Amino acid sequence: MKGKILYVDDEADNLTIFSKMLLNDGYHVDTATNSKETDALLEKGCYDILLLDIGLKNESGLDILKKVKSDPEFKLMMVVMITGLFRDSDQLSNGLESGADGYLTRPIKKREFLARINAFMRHRQTIIALEKSETRFKKIIDRNPDAILIVENNGHIKFANPAAEKMFQLSIDYLLNQSFGYPLISGEHTEINIVRKTTDKLVGEMRTIDIDWDDTDAFLTSIRDITELKKLLEELVLAREKAEENDKLKSAFLANMSHEIRTPMNGILGFAELLKESELSGEDKNQYLGIIQDAGERMLSIINNIIDVSKIESGQMEVSNSEININDILKYIFTFFKPQTDSKSLRFSYETEKMDEEITIVSDREKIYAILTNLIRNAIKFCDSGEIKFGYKINHPFIEFFVADTGSGIPKNRLEAIFERFIQADIENIMAKQGSGLGLAISKAYVEMLGGNMWVESTVGKGSTFNFSIPMKPGDI
Amino acid sequence: MGKYVLKLFVTGINARSEKAIKNLKEICNSAFPNEYELIVIDVLESPEIAEEEKILATPTLVKTLPLPIRRLIGDLSDKEKVLLYLDINKKQA
Known part of the structure; x- marks a missing residue:
């Protein structure tokens, strides 16, 4: 089948003759004699060509033409008027002006008639192909995720696709004729910032090529x-x-640790050597043994810290919760450290907010103990006069611990770094420097494991207060 | 002084905007030293100026004087093209 044609004519002879010609030439032909029949057929489906006798009796072929041309469904149907030899010029003009695609004049020879119909078919095919191609290219541009602009030499936008609308948060209608600027790129592309009303700032990669x-x-x-x-x-x-920074810190840490372990080790070996001397007094022996023991303990503490850090880093450190009475822990720590603070002549006290029987929380006893011990040990280390206080406050659903000292304090620019692994805040106080520098990092990691956070307030020369806050029950956050 | 009035719009101070400012200063200093006024406008700090000038992206360079007003967008690294587009003839300077 070459195509579908609807032929509308009120003269039976014409209908028969021309239908037969078209049929023989390979077309499918339906026929109608008035507008009612025409409507009924058009309702059923579309035709490639509507062959329309413009001079239908009683009703004007022009009405059918106008109706069909105003319906977008028939946009691609070609309407060809047929008119008599003594045609009415006005009627023909009206038809063409109303959208008819062409006309034929009867009488017409069979060969010319078919040639003309075929030509209309070809013309229609071209239009369809163009239409299809246009739709496809439009789709590519419309659906392209990159914004596409056509910018004239004066910088004005002549075309923008939907992606540009989205990017600039401005409608395509607004964008057209706005000044974008003459796009100047020296290489293949350049980066630009998109200016838009919302706070999210876009970075765009702009490419541009000459176009006519x-x-x-x-x-x-x-x-x-x-x-x-x-x-x-x-x-x-x-x-x-x-x-890279971590790597450097680790190397520095290793060097530092080697030193920290070697110093007490030298002490142990040196005094062990001295102990071999036979004429030592009992007092000297005891002193040397005391030094060896202290050095051994310091080494053990350093090694324990290293083991804890590696456990934390490899995720092997676990939290084990149980019911704990905080006042008991505080009392125990106080008793444990009292001799040390006494020997430095520091005032030492602790504060509890609740009665002993009321202060039971669910958390990891060992970790809380380790954190407090570490903070107090640091306080004693950095505090040469004044006092050390520790305790807690309830701030539902959290319990906030504090350890306050009147020690040397921490410079502002070091406040964050002290919680980093392998770093010590104070590098001037050589005695205080002894230690792995891991204590605060471990404490902070523990606090975080318990679902809390740790912070410090400090004034140089006046002292520091370390605080940490943890949930009173694991689920209460 | 002030024969050329140039406004450069940038978004924040970053590598991109600094490069544009540096490029532009080099161009100005070599083509018309001491004869230009360069105003750098950060659209994050002065969004109202950007809106008034209807700036769509940065870096955008606007030459307001001498007329005609010219506007260009990009990294300003191609000196010849920048001068050409700004309609600046070196010999005038």
């Missing part, structure tokens, strides 16, 4: 949203810097 647009020189500019990509790159750079 409506016979004027212009640019085809495409902008790809690379915000996420840039963010990712920045994160990668930061991660690499952090990793």
Whole structure:
């Protein structure tokens, strides 16, 4: 079948003759003699060509024509008027002006009639192909995730696709004729920032090429949203810097630890050697043994810290919760440290907020003990006069602990670093420096494991207060 | 002084905007030293100026004087093209 034709004519002879010609030439033909029949057939389906006798009796072929041409469903149906030899010029003009695609004049020879119908068919095919192609290309531009702009030499936007609308948060109608600016790129592409009303700032990668647009020189500019990509790159750079920093710290830590372990080790070996001397007094022996014991304990503490850090880092440190009476822990710690504070002549006290029977929390006893012990040990280490106080306050659903000293204090620029692994705040006080520098990092890691956080307030020369807050029950946050 | 009035719109101070400022200063200093006024506008700090000038992206360079007003967008690294587009003839300077 070459195509579908609806032929409307009120003369039976014409209908028969021309239908037969078309049928023989390979067309499917339906016929109608008035507008009612025409409507009924058009209701059922579309035709490639409507062959319309313009001079239908009683009713005007022109009405059918106008109706069909106003219906978008028949947009691609060609309407060809047929008129007599003594045609009414006005009627013909009206028809063409109303959208008819062409006309035929009877009488007409069979060969010319078919040739003309075939020509109309070809013309229709071309229009369809163009239409299809236009739809396809429009789809590519409309659906393209990159913003596409056509920018004239004066910087004005002549075309924008929906992605541009989304990118600039401005309608295409608004964007048209706005001044974008003459896109100037020295290499293949350049990065630009998109200015938009919302606070999220986009980074775009702009490419541009010369294009001829409506016979004027212009640019085809495409902008790809690379915000996420840039963010990712920045994160990668930061991660690499952090990793390098960690690596350096670890090396420094290793060197430092070797030193920390070697010093007491030298002490142990040196005094062990001295103990071999036979003429030592009992007093000297006891003193040397005391030094060896202290040095051994210091080494053990350093080694324990190293083991804890590696456990925390490898995720092997576990939390084991039980019911604990906080006042009991505080009392025990007080008793434990009292001799040390006495020997430095420091005032030492603790504060409880609740009665002994009321202060039971659910948490990890060993970790709380370790954190408090560490903070108090540090306080004693850095405090040469004045006092050390510790205790807690209830701040539902949290319990907030504090350890306050009147020691040397921590410079502002070191406040964050002291919680980092392997770093000590004070580098001037040589005696105080002894230690792994891991205590605060371990304490902070413990507090975080217990679902809380740790912070410090400090004034140089006046002292420091270390605080940490943990939930009173594991689920209460 | 002030023969050329140039406004450069940037978004924050970052590598991108600093590069644009540096490029532009180099261009100005070599083509018409001491004869220009350069105003750098950060759209994050002065969004109202950006809105008034209907800036769509940065870096955007606007030459307000001498007329005609010219606007260009990009990294300003191609000196010749920038001068050409700004309609600035070196010999005038």
